[in-house]
Amino acid sequence: xxxxxxxxxxxxxxxxxxxxxxxxxxxxxxxxxxxxxxxxxxxxxxxxxxxxxxxxxxxxxxxxxxxxxxxxxxxxxxxxxxxxxxxxxxxxxxxxxxxxxxxxxxxxxxxxxxxxxxxxxxxxxxxxxxxxxxxxxxxxxxxxxxxxxxxxxxxxxxxxxxxxxxxxxxxxxxxxxxxxxxxxxxxxxxxxxxxxxxxxxxxxxxxxxxxxxxxxxxxxxxxxxxxxxxxxxxxxxxxxxxxxxxxxxxxxxxxxxxxxxxxxxxxxxxxxxxxxxxxxxxxxxxxxxxxxxxxxxxxxxxxxxxxxxxxxxxxxxxxxxxxxxxxxxxxxxxxxxxxxxxxxxxxxxxxxxxxxxxxxxxxxxxxxxxxxxxxxxxxxxxxxxxxxxxxxxxxxxxxxxxxxxxxxxxxxxxxxxxxxxxxxxxxxxxxxxxxxxxxxxxxxxxxxxxxxxxxxxxxxxxxxxxxxxxxxxxxxxxxxxxxxxxxxxxxxxxxxxxxxxxxxxxxxxxxxxxxxxxxxxxxxxxxxxxxxxxxxxxxxxxxxxxxxxxxxxxxxxxxxxxxxxxxxxxxxxxxxxxxxxxxxxxxxxxxxxxxxxxxxxxxxxxxxxxxxxxxxxxxxxxxxxxxxxxxxxxxxx
Amino acid sequence: xxxxxxxxxxxxxxxxxxxxxxxxxxxxxxxxxxxxxxxxxxxxxxxxxxxxxxxxxxxxxxxxxxxxxxxxxxxxxxxxxxxxxxxxxxxxxxxxxxxxxxxxxxxxxxxxxxxxxxxxxxxxxxxxxxxxxxxxxxxxxxxxxxxxxxxxxxxxxxxxxxxxxxxxxxxxxxxxxxxxxxxxxxxxxxxxxxxxxxxxxxxxxxxxxxxxxxxxxxxxxxxxxxxxxxxxxxxxxxxxxxxxxx
Numbered sequence: 001x002x003x004x005x006x007x008x009x010x011x012x013x014x015x016x017x018x019x020x021x022x023x024x025x026x027x028x029x030x031x032x033x034x035x036x037x038x039x040x041x042x043x044x045x046x047x048x049x050x051x052x053x054x055x056x057x058x059x060x061x062x063x064x065x066x067x068x069x070x071x072x073x074x075x076x077x078x079x080x081x082x083x084x085x086x087x088x089x090x091x092x093x094x095x096x097x098x099x100x101x102x103x104x105x106x107x108x109x110x111x112x113x114x115x116x117x118x119x120x121x122x123x124x125x126x127x128x129x130x131x132x133x134x135x136x137x138x139x140x141x142x143x144x145x146x147x148x149x150x151x152x153x154x155x156x157x158x159x160x161x162x163x164x165x166x167x168x169x170x171x172x173x174x175x176x177x178x179x180x181x182x183x184x185x186x187x188x189x190x191x192x193x194x195x196x197x198x199x200x201x202x203x204x205x206x207x208x209x210x211x212x213x214x215x216x217x218x219x220x221x222x223x224x225x226x227x228x229x230x231x232x233x234x235x236x237x238x239x240x241x242x243x244x245x246x247x248x249x250x251x252x253x254x255x256x257x258x259x260x261x262x263x264x265x266x267x268x269x270x271x272x273x274x275x276x277x278x279x280x281x282x283x284x285x286x287x288x289x290x291x292x293x294x295x296x297x298x299x300x301x302x303x304x305x306x307x308x309x310x311x312x313x314x315x316x317x318x319x320x321x322x323x324x325x326x327x328x329x330x331x332x333x334x335x336x337x338x339x340x341x342x343x344x345x346x347x348x349x350x351x352x353x354x355x356x357x358x359x360x361x362x363x364x365x366x367x368x369x370x371x372x373x374x375x376x377x378x379x380x381x382x383x384x385x386x387x388x389x390x391x392x393x394x395x396x397x398x399x400x401x402x403x404x405x406x407x408x409x410x411x412x413x414x415x416x417x418x419x420x421x422x423x424x425x426x427x428x429x430x431x432x433x434x435x436x437x438x439x440x441x442x443x444x445x446x447x448x449x450x451x452x453x454x455x456x457x458x459x460x461x462x463x464x465x466x467x468x469x470x471x472x473x474x475x476x477x478x479x480x481x482x483x484x485x486x487x488x489x490x491x492x493x494x495x496x497x498x499x500x501x502x503x504x505x506x507x508x509x510x511x512x513x514x515x516x517x518x519x520x521x522x523x524x525x526x527x528x529x530x531x532x533x534x535x536x537x538x539x540x541x542x543x544x545x546x547x548x549x550x551x552x553x554x555x556x557x558x559x560x561x562x563x564x565x566x567x568x569x570x571x572x573x574x575x576x577x578x579x580x581x582x583x584x585x586x587x588x589x590x591x592x593x594x595x596x597x598x599x600x601x602x603x604x605x606x607x608x609x610x611x612x613x614x615x616x617x618x619x620x621x622x623x624x625x626x627x628x629x630x631x632x633x634x635x636x637x
Numbered sequence: 638x639x640x641x642x643x644x645x646x647x648x649x650x651x652x653x654x655x656x657x658x659x660x661x662x663x664x665x666x667x668x669x670x671x672x673x674x675x676x677x678x679x680x681x682x683x684x685x686x687x688x689x690x691x692x693x694x695x696x697x698x699x700x701x702x703x704x705x706x707x708x709x710x711x712x713x714x715x716x717x718x719x720x721x722x723x724x725x726x727x728x729x730x731x732x733x734x735x736x737x738x739x740x741x742x743x744x745x746x747x748x749x750x751x752x753x754x755x756x757x758x759x760x761x762x763x764x765x766x767x768x769x770x771x772x773x774x775x776x777x778x779x780x781x782x783x784x785x786x787x788x789x790x791x792x793x794x795x796x797x798x799x800x801x802x803x804x805x806x807x808x809x810x811x812x813x814x815x816x817x818x819x820x821x822x823x824x825x826x827x828x829x830x831x832x833x834x835x836x837x838x839x840x841x842x843x844x845x846x847x848x849x850x851x852x853x854x855x856x857x858x859x860x861x862x863x864x865x866x867x868x869x870x871x872x873x874x875x876x877x878x879x880x881x882x883x
Binding site for chain 1: 648649665669671672675679681682683687688693694695696698699700702715717718723726748753754757758762763765766769772775776777778780781782783784787791794795797798821822825827828
């Protein structure tokens with residue numbers, strides 16, 4: 001299979017305009033004849049469903065939550081990047097493009113990233129028009145803050161709840177279209193299969209989570225905006241319900257999965273406290289604007305933070321990366337934290353933590369300013385840890401947070417299955433091997449508001465609307481398959497709970513496919529995962545029936561997919577014999593401990609094709625051509 | 638620590654529900670309330686009993702999906718805290734805890750602690766937005782917003798749509814929820830154009846969804862995990878009168 005990214009020719013800054021010119025349109029009168037399915041209602045899904053509905057298409061929007069406003073984009077705290085250059089500090093589309101390419105350690109497609117940077121400003125305008133209450137200065141102008149991996153202030157924010165406010169903006173637009181009748185909403189409905197007819201995506205099979213009824217929806221195209229898969233680690237910053245199921249089942253139907261091993265470990269999360277824990281909570285990266293990260297210089301220093309004098313503290317990010325200091329990119333900051341903890345200098349119970357200290361900032365700016373900037377984050381920290389971060393430093397540790405990998409898409413966001421489009425975190429396209437802070441919101445909304453409406457028309461214009469209905473044999477088979485899968489899970493009646501399996505898988509993934517990976521650890525994962533999966537299918541216990549609200553059953557299906565997907569991640573990580581961005585292989589490191597990339601052999605997107613149960617997936621490569629950027633060693637010193 | 642729970646169990650919307658007693662054993666103070674329920678549920682599953690159904694998702698206090706009534710208080714006894722952020726250190730060994738779903742006419746029970754809050758979505762659908770469409774909007778800095786107004790709009794916009802205010806209200810009113818959205822949009826210049834229509838249709842929709850009206854009890858504010866203030870209800874009333882008089 002030749003993977004064609006379908007990048008337009010011509011100069012970088014003209015590519016998107018050129019593509020928009022080339023693409024076919026669907027006339028206003030014809031739009032209503034087409035039906036489009038959008039799965040997921042986070043930023044990418046809600047913005048796409050609303051925009052497509054406004055244009056006149058018939059949209060069916062699905063989410064597993066009780067309302068579309070709960071998509072996990074809502075939890076994004078710090079902000080959204082845009083190359084507005086309002087502070088006149090040297091920002092531009094080119095600089096945001098360069099920062100994103102470099103931040104991603106040169107493993108993203110140039111043309112995609114440039115387009116993302118060039119529409120970033122429109123997103124801010126759109127959100128303001130919707131009534132998103134961004135932070136303002138006293139003259140009424142929009143305020144900016146700085147974020148990791150950038151030397152300009154280009155991050156727009158709404159206190160520590162930027163994701164919430166942007167999502168509620170998109171949700172408002174979606175609600176308006178639901179009232180207008182162009183979008184039909186299906187909450188508490190989970191996609192369990194993609195239906196393809198003659199190789200093209202023509203619908204989905206879903207389970208109604210309240211009644212348990214399995215049904216199908218036919219459409220002319222399908223958009224997946226189903227988020228990322230870090231819950232494969234069990235403990236992550238994702239919502240409890242976040243899962244890989246929709247993307248993974250599309251993969252099983254022929255969509256290629258790209259760079260699954262590119263996962264982001266976020267440096268500033270609240271450390272784990274115990275076995276019972278169900279999730280890890282992020283403390284926004286924006287805190288690193290004013291907080292200083294440090295550990296004691298000496299091993300096993302058990303003194304209270306305030307009793308450790310200045311000369312005995314190691315501000316390791318400032319020491320190692322003087323140019324970026326505490327704002328070094330996430331992958332770099334996470335590894336540095338792991339390193340000092342591995343040396344035995346970690347703080348807090350178990351020694352897996354580093355300090356994030358605001359004492360200097362409070363001295364400089366006053367507690368009031370810090371409270372205004374981060375008040376809700378300090379409150380959240382206190383609720384979880386019972387510690388007051390105004391008086392003692394926060395303790396933080398890296399945790400799985402975001403997945404750069406995802407379903408492979410071309411420049412038009414179309415997967416290898418014609419008619420299947422993938423948006424937001426669910427695709428792989430823009431962040432390479434590491435995502436910069438405040439860029440996830442930007443990408444989700446760019447895809448949903450400003451890209452999909454053009455590219456989906458180009459596909460639809462070549463199809464006959466309503467050509468397939470849900471009584472087609474493929475739909476029948478899909479419903480049978482889903483019912484059979486559910487039935488199998490319920491029939492096992494073993495001894496171990498679903499959560500128990502998820503915990504074991506998570507531990508296994510974190511230890512072997514986590515922040516530092518080696519050939520040995522990955523091989524061990526590849527032998528352990530199939531064993532755990534086999535045990536799951538013999539010994540999992542799911543009570544109740546399939547024809548009712550059954551949360552154990554929902555979770556069992558998601559964990560079953562993670563148990564297959566984890567193997568794909570490990571295989572990808574094992575094949576990529578280099579370190580880049582969030583993928584760190586201990587065998588490939590520079591003398592100073594930094595990631596050692598291998599551009600000669602691995603400057604490509606690794607896209608995996610499903611070949612059947614218990615068969616090895618096939619690797620396809622999309623070479624990455626850098627025409628505008630010079631490949632260089634990433635340095636934040 | 639060990640606790641005794643009385644949890645509302647109800648198989649479906651039409652079934653009669655009842656409180657069932659459970660023992661929660663070996664609970665640690667660092668657990669969140671939902672993690673405590675996870676532990677109880679795993680025990681139930683091991684005994685081949687149906688686990689307690691409850692809504693939850695982000696588990697960091699922002700998605701608004703989890704909302705229970707603990708000892709009669711929607712979103713629990715801790716001020717400005719969602720259930721997922723309520724930690725067991727606020728309880729004592731030997732405590733008895735009553736756990737019930739949000740109760741309101743507009744929130745029918747689906748199962749156990751899970752209720753249908755679609756009525757809140759329908760209030761927003763009626764007009765809780767600015768009718769902009771994608772593209773063709775002015776530059777973000779073309780619309781200046783005084784900082785105080787931006788801050789006030791943000792105070793109102795922090796609502797997470799959990800529905801605790803409704804369950805806390807003796808009238809089962811969604812006035813605080815509705816007022817928060819009305820205030821956010823009416824305070825911003827972008828939202829003024831539709832302000833009069835918006836406040837009318839949203840309050841009308843609220844009543845037609847089966848919510849009651851405001852009786853100035855302020856229980857909503859006391860229960861709100863995000864500290865949304867009843868002053869916004871005054872703002873809604875002002876906007877409503879203004880709309881009706883002009």
